[in-house]
Amino acid sequence: MSAAENRALIQRVYTEGFNQGLLSVVDEMFASHFLDRSTPDQPPGIEGVKAYIRSVRAGFPDIAVTIEDLIATEERVVVRTTWCGTHLATYENLAPTGKRVMRTMIQIFRVEDGKLCEEWSEGGDLGQQILA
Numbered sequence: 001m002s003a004a005e006n007r008a009l010i011q012r013v014y015t016e017g018f019n020q021g022l023l024s025v026v027d028e029m030f031a032s033h034f035l036d037r038s039t040p041d042q043p044p045g046i047e048g049v050k051a052y053i054r055s056v057r058a059g060f061p062d063i064a065v066t067i068e069d070l071i072a073t074e075e076r077v078v079v080r081t082t083w084c085g086t087h088l089a090t091y092e093n094l095a096p097t098g099k100r101v102m103r104t105m106i107q108i109f110r111v112e113d114g115k116l117c118e119e120w121s122e123g124g125d126l127g128q129q130i131l132a
Contacts, residue, residue: 001111001114003072004072006111007070009029009111010077010079011067014067014079014081018063019063026049026050029116030117034048034049034118035119036048036118037118037119038121039052039121058089058090058091059089059090059092060087060091060101062088064085065082065083066081068081076110077111077116078107080106081106082104083103084100085101086099086101087099103123105122108120
C-alpha cells in the first residue's frame, strides 16, 4: 500500500474503531495474525484488538483519541496520539472513579498486504492515569 493509503488506514482505526466503537473496522484493517508486541497480555489476532477496544470504551465511554502526528511509509505507520476520557466503569479491575484521564502514546505499526499486522507502543496505560 502507498503511504497515503496507510495514513487513511490508521485514521480510520482511531476515528471509527476507538472514537465511534465500530468494531467492523477491525475486521477490515487488522491481519488475522496481528500481534501487539507491547501488550503481551492481549491475545493475538483480530479478537484481541476488538477486546481491547471494547475494554477501553467500556471503562471510558467518552474516550476521544486525537492524532497529533502521523508519519507513514509503504510498510510502517508511526502515530502520536492523545487519549482523553472519563473513568465511568470498571477498567482493569479498577472501580469507576469519575476522574477525567489523559495519556499520550507513540505507536509504530507494520503494514502487510494492506492490513496492520504488528504494533509497538510507548506511553502509559489508561489504568495508570486513573491512579495518578
